[in-house]
Amino acid sequence: MRADAGLRPRMGLGHLEPASPLEPASPLEAHGLSAPDTIRAICRTKVPGWSLVAEDRLCVGRMEGGLSNQLFKVSVRAGDGCDGQASSHVPCALFRIYGNGHATALYDQDLEVLIFKTLGQYQIAPRCYAAGDGWRIEEFFSAQPLRTHQLRNPATIAQVAAQVARVHKVSQRGDFPARIRERPPASATRLWTWGADCARAADRLAASSAEANTRLAQLDVEAILGEREWLREFVVDEDPGALGSGLDVVFSHNDVQENNILESSAGLRFIDFEYSGMDHQAYDIANFFNECTLDYISDRYPYYTHRPSDFPVEWEQRLFCAMYLSEYLEARVRFDDACVTRLMARAQRFALMSHYLWVVWAIVRAPSTPCVDEFDHLHYAQTRWSAYRSMKQRLVSSA
Known part of the structure; x- marks a missing residue:
């Protein structure tokens, strides 16, 4: 699930807590995708309009999203803050890293990507900005x-x-x-x-x-x-x-x-x-x-x-x-x-x-x-x- 910037689900069934800064790497992070610099680099090339944004203006914050995936809110830093609302670009995006293990075995990941992209085109699901090996960048809904x-x-x-x-x-x-x-x-x-x-x-x-x-x-x-x-x-x-x-x-x-x-x-x-x-x-x-x-x-x-x-x-x-x-x-x-x-x-x-x-x-x-x-x-x-x-x-x- 996803929630607004100030909340994060503690685990897949939705226990919510205040958002936290990036923490030390977990076993799910072993492939290195969750490094802030890696996330910034991928998002800068894939999110519409962000190629013109300096990489140091991209703010990365973790939203713990369950036992199988990791979620990160990536936003354009505006002034001294990190709200991105004053920017003319896409203000923020959600960066998803797929994990391995029992949870991802419960559904076909390739089919899930096709479904997600299709529903995004129909404006039913969040828009998919880009997807790659082990990751996806999605539209971020500011909602509760x-x-x-x-x-x-x-x-x-x-x-x-x-x-x-x-x-x-x-x-x-x-x-x-x-x-x-x-x-x-x-x-x-x-x-x-x-x-x-x-x-x-x-x-x-x-x-x-x-x-x-x-x-x-x-x-x-x-x-x-x-x-x-x-x-x-x-x-x-x-x-x-x-x-x-x-x-x-x-x-x-x-x-x-x-x-x-x-x-x-x-x-x-x-x-x-x-x-x-x-x-x-x-x-x-x-x-x-x-x-x-x-x-x-x-x-x-x-x-x-x-x-x-x-x-x-x-x-x-x-x-x-x-x-x-x-x-x-x-x-x-x-x-x-x-x-x-x-x-x-x-x-x-x-x-x-x-x-x-x-x-x-x-x-x-x-x-x-x-x-x-x-x-x-x-x-x-x-x-x-x-x-x-x-x-x-x-x-x-x-x-």
Whole structure:
């Protein structure tokens, strides 16, 4: 995620702290790309207008952006400060360094670059100024991410729903890349690819320490992986064959949550499309509903909170689905229309898929020690797995 200049995410799920100056090199910096002089030199040749700017006027500041990437804000120094706002050039840019490891194995980096550039051209994602081996320079959005308590505000629900629908419609464009459009639904594919990564990560973790082995035994990874076939069938069962039913395969963000929704002067904007791709439309809706129950801004262990009671109630789900379908179908849709009820029911099924994929994601992301940078991935996996089982019991018993 990205935030304004004064904030930086401490880790990938959005723990925010005041920005800090550059720090000593970490293992992720071994290739030397993160040296300030290297960043300045690359940006000076790639960012529009910066070739005319003296290199010593480029200010580099780190924004810690997760366990797999490093982010740097690069701005044109104006006068004695570093705000760049008085400059006639692009005032600032974001320099991203891709890391190696388990996180980047969760998505196709080449495809992610193609998606990012395509969405930048459509003015949906930040503009891509340049990309190279292990790095990318992006447009910097001066905006604030939403907080969890804002997600169920009716005005926010309506805006997010409409924006999700607009993103879903981009794959209908004639110039949308066939390489993206022709891919199978990402959630169905990840059941198996992420599942395989999960099994390997669990084996590594179990061998790393007795504590990790005990915690993995409590999770019961074998039972988790045993859910895949049933879940794959359940989410698509009883297909009504109607447009907008939730099973349309569309271009999807796949990680619509508060830290990836920016509130700017131009309205809400989505960022961080690394997990995006073709998927069933109900997945994005379901994932947003689930994320209403999770708050990643916490200064106490496990550095997030989960409140299942914050899952959107029926009228909030109806509001979201009605606003979504009004934009997606480009027609007037009322709260009590049958198409709204149908989409809600499908989203409830895909809420299981959302919980499940973030369970296996968390196990893959868990490093050799179960807790890193304060965020405990195995604790998070247990939380999402418990939510999955509770939700499955309710859905199956009411079927």
